[in-house]
Amino acid sequence: MEYKIDDKGLKASQFIEFVNKVWPGNYDISKTQDALSKTLNITVYDEKRLVGCLRILSDGYFFGTITELLILPEYQKQGIGSRLIQLAKENTPTMLYFGSQPGIEAFYEKNGCQRSLQSYIIEKE
Template sequence: MEYIVDDQNLKASIFIPFVNRIWPGEYEMDKTQTALSKTLNITAYNDEVLVGCLRILTDGYFFGTITELLVLPEYQKQGIGSELLRLAGEYTPTMLYFGAQRGAEGFYEKNGCQKSLQSYEIKKER
């Protein structure tokens, strides 16, 4: 497995097919590329195939958040998500605040994350 911190070569053309295997949706190429350019992307590749990605949005000083941590289903439970999370903690200049989907709390707690602020959302149509 090859891990890349701050993957500058992650393109929407690679990310969209990857994310569609986990969160199927209608993703626009140019908007996805803009989003990827605004985050610190930590990726996991197996033989040049993107199998995991953790994206961080940060101001570099006060605040950072994990926007998503995704691993292809057939690669889950192999330590890839844990390694992406470890690299995030090592290479991010700020504390990281993030929400967890129901059922994923145990994964984060197992990896040393502590419960913090309550999470809320304001929904917006795409």
């Protein structure tokens, strides 16, 4: 496995193919590339295949958030997510906030993350 910190070579087409295997959707390639350019992308590849990605959005001083942590289903439970969390801790200048899907809380707690404020969303109409 090859881990890349701040993967500037991550292309929207590759990311969309990957993310559709975890969160299927109708993603716009241009908007996806713009989003990827605004985050610190920590990726993991098996050969040339993208198998995991953690993205961090930060102002560099006050606030940072993990926008998502995604691992292909067939690569889960192999330590990849734990390694990505560790790399996130080592490569961000801020405290990190993030939400968790129900049922995944134990994974984050096992990796040294502390429960904090409950998260809320404001949906775009």
